[in-house]
Amino acid sequence: MGRGTAVGKTGAGASVHLSTDSVSGPEGFGWWGDMVSRAVMPVSLASAHADHFEGEVALLELVDTEFSAFSFSPMSARRTPDHIRSSDPENYYLFLVHGSPSVWSSAATTLCCAPGTWLCSTHHSPWPASSRTRAGTRG
Numbered sequence: 001m002g003r004g005t006a007v008g009k010t011g012a013g014a015s016v017h018l019s020t021d022s023v024s025g026p027e028g029f030g031w032w033g034d035m036v037s038r039a040v041m042p043v044s045l046a047s048a049h050a051d052h053f054e055g056e057v058a059l060l061e062l063v064d065t066e067f068s069a070f071s072f073s074p075m076s077a078r079r080t081p082d083h084i085r086s087s088d089p090e091n092y093y094l095f096l097v098h099g100s101p102s103v104w105s106s107a108a109t110t111l112c113c114a115p116g117t118w119l120c121s122t123h124h125s126p127w128p129a130s131s132r133t134r135a136g137t138r139g
Helices: 005-010 025-039 081-086
Strands: 014-019 044-046 055-061 066-072 075-079 093-098 102-106 109-113 118-121 127-131 135-138
Antiparallel strands (some): 055 066, 075 127, 102 127
16 A cells, blocks of 8 residues: 555545455565555564564545554564655654553653553654554554
């Protein structure tokens, strides 16, 4: 799914639901990483659960705003200077963490986010993030 594809093809208000249900094993984790890098922003993902990774996302794209709900197996993500150079969408991201705690780092700040925590970020700088148990975010 290319960035803006749903809105470009169907107009504002398009919704999309994607999951790893049809892709099993390590291929599912690879597919998940590719989908996140294309639909949200380029990142590198890692997971000790890659062999049985599960993830799903529901997206609603409006003209100037996107809403999404992610749920996924424990994993970590890293956004490097190379990722930023390849694509910096210059968006603001507002996250609501639910389900399980997540750890987010950016520059010199590390946040341990419990379920119910709101997080606002631009993602213009490199960062690592991780979830220790099945996580969900709504952005």
